[in-house]
Amino acid sequence: MHADSTHDPHAATDTAAAETAYFSLRGMHTRACESFLETLATDIDGVRDAAASYSAETVRVTYDSERVDTDAIADGLSRWGYRASLPSPDATDEDRSALAFDRIRTAFAIIVVAPVYMLYLVFFYPLYLGLYPDAYLDAHAIVVGLYGPIVLFTTITVFGVGFPIFRSAYISLRERRLTLNVLVALSALAAYAYSVLSLAFFDKAYLSFDIAMTIIVVATIANYVRAADEQRTVVDLAERLDGSQSRATRLTDGGTETLPVNDCEAGDTLLIKPGEHVPLDGRVINGRGAVNEALVTGEARPQRKIPGDDVVGGSVAIDGALEVQVGDGATSLLDQLRALVWDLQATRTNVARLTSRIAIRYVPLVSVLTVVTFAGWLFAGAMLDTALLTGLSVLVVACPVALTLAGPLALGRGLTTAADRGVAVLDRTLLERITDVDIVAFDKTGTLTTGELCVTDITALGDREELLARAAAVESRSSHPIAAAIGELATPTEDVSEFEHHRYGVSATVEGSRTAVGNPALFSEFDWEIPETVRLRVAEIHATGELPAVVGWDGAATGIVALADAPRENWKEVVEHLAADGRRVVCITGDDPQVAARFEESAIEEVFADVTPESKEEIIRDLGEEGRVAMVGDGTNDAPALAAADIGVAMLAGSDFTATAADALLTSDDLDSFVNCLTIACETHRRFVENLVLALAVPTIGTMLAVAGVVTPVVASALLVVSTLFVVINSRRSLA
Secondary structure (H helix, E strand, C coil), X not given: CCCCCECCCCCCCCCCCEXXXXXXEECCCCCHHHHHHHHHHHCCCCEEEEEEECCCXXXXXXXXXXXXXXXXXXXXXXXXXXXXXXXXXXHHXXXXXXXXHHHHHHHHHHHHHHHHHHHHHHHHHHHHCCCCCCCHHHHCHHHHCCHHHHHHHHHHHHHHHCHHHHHHHHHHHHCCCCCHHHHHHHHHHHHHHHHHHHHHCCCHHHCCHHHHHHHHHHHHHHHHHHHHHHHHHHHHHHHHHCCCCCEEEEEECCEEEEEEHHHCCCCCEXXXXXXXECCCCEEEEECCEEEECHHHHCCCCCEEECCCCEECCCCEECCCCEEEEECCCCCCHHHHHHHHHHHHHHCCCHHHHHHHHHHHHXXXXXXXXXXXXXXXXXXXXXXXXXXXXXXXXXXXXXXXXHHHHHHHHHHHHHHHHHHHCCEEECCCCHHHHHHHCCEEEEEHHHHHECCCCEEEEEEECCCHHHHHHHHHHHHCCCCCHHHHHHHCCCCCCCCEEEEEEECCEEEEEECCEEEEEEXXXXXXXXXXXXXXXXXXXXXXXXXXCCEEEEEEXXXXXXXXXXXXXXXXXCHHHHHHHHHHCCCEEEEECCCCHHHHHHHCCCCCCEEECCCCHHHHHHHHHHHHCCCCEEEEECCCCCHHHHHHCCEEEEECCCCCCHHHCCCEEECCCCCHHHHHHHHHHHHHHHHHHHHHHHHHHHHHHHHHHHHCCCCCHHHHXXXXXXXXXXXXXXXXXXXX
16 A cells, blocks of 8 residues: 555546645744645646645645656755655654654753843843943943854844744745734844844843844744644544554455454455445445445445445445455555544634734734834934834734734643543534534434444244344344344354345345345335234334344244343433523434334434434435534444534444544543533633733733833833733633
8 A cells, every 4th residue: 555645535636647645844834834835836847736734734745646756745845944754654653753843942942042041130131120330231341252142142043943933924925924923023033133233333231132032932932832732632633543443344264354454455355334434445346335425525426336346445335235355555544544634634713714814914003003103202302222122112012922822722722621521523623613503413323322232032933043143144244233233142154145235124145045134114125924923022122112123034034133222321411401502402313213212202302213324414414404413423324424414423432434524523432522522612712712812912001001112122022921821821721
């Protein structure tokens, strides 16, 4: 399998040579970098399309593999201080190593500025406080001799450590986009320039090298904190999904075996049961059935597959068990996880959009105010250095470092809190959208219930062992929880073929005889005989709220397997909580109305029973006409419905690769996690508003005082640090 390519349905794929690769890109600091890097990529001969994500620090490139390779693309992107590389096989380690580089740069900045701050503490700050006379510095040769080292260390800090910030500002202006980094770079550059001018022409007592360093160091630390929060979210997601969504069923000479998807090789034959995702690209060699490719190709109509047809990794088997031979260059789980992480981080949130809108107004406002303040003081008769100092104070106190953190840290706290409380968020916009949900649709089996069916009784009109063996043989090709329950009681025969998935059950040819397992309606559909004994026993099982699975072959029902599925302990409390908040709650199930009747005596407004997997999606779309819908399912046959809902939430214990259809996973196997997600979403929004107030309040008050000449650059830099600390500390507080 190609480690450097993935299947991407949105990329150009007009020839077989088109491939897609994800490149880790270090050095991105604003969204202006996105369009700049996309231009760099598309200028490379052989590259067809490129999409960059500032949040994910990733560039997705679609290229012609016959004209250019990934090494050449990485070299073409590694310019202007950016560093491009193919992701390592271990995405978690890669994220940590990238974060380690940012940590080293931050530590270096702190080490370099320490000596300069010490000199300011000993010599300059006492002068500012009036403890030394103005001529003190010029009178001491030791201080005069330290001007050189101060300039040197400051230059290294501002233009070395701060290079990514200045580059980002330059690219933002080049792309004609105003970002907050433009103002950060302008503030640091102004402080540095004023200090150099003061050293050459004005009073040496008021050098602002420390101010320039403070801006760069605080901005660097802030960027590190933001990156650490975002990487922590991605690493946590990768660790939660790794091993839980990575299994495939491989056919062997002795039967089947379950193994990690990444261990599958070209030529392996995989068994895909109804409701499961096709784990890898391949070709059908046995079996017939419909496959839903909407999640991969956007094609809404299920496609019928027969032997010889190709299937796409990530598509969903609707009916019929398929035996798929893995193809060369098949998409691996690592590729899918990388694409999932891309989707998670590349999605731009409303918070990010709001920050961008603020930047468009904030940057020119502060710039104009600085110029007006400088001109106003000159007009009022102030000396040039005094006017420059006052203007610098305005620029520094308004430096928006805290504002760059307000949104990302609030969202990061919400995502990590959600993960700690059993919700792995796969779409960053989820916490913004879920509070607007009007209708919550629960799948029954595996969601409102545990999904772990157990056999409570067996009624056989003939040989009990043969009944169980045949039932197990048919169900071995099914992914329904019934299959696991029956499979525990008997070893299925290997002579199974022509498996089919029907509305009311499943059937296959077992040892030459057509055998069916399912609802009595399946036998009526086949026009098979149903003895009166079987009908009476079915009625008795229904009366107890259990599920009857009728088994038969050779045109007649020959027995019944009774199964029970226990409701989750807290399902009523969760449903009542949602209903109390004014949300409409419905239940969707493929079970008989009699089996589903127990859920009607609750806050659930409506129960859709006897629903086929294909109809779930249709019901969700119909509900969507009445309001915003959240679908909560266990993943078995739910993928299309989860994708059709405004918000799809899946139980992690559901079928493999459910993550591709869901916006979030409930990892704790507890419905309380869904309620927690709603609470966390509200708290995250409140935290962002608090951060925004803190990030703007201090600069606003400080700017007014700076315009009046009350705030000096030293005080302005202190206020900058204080406002940043306020935002960081507030973001670190636990969410209720």
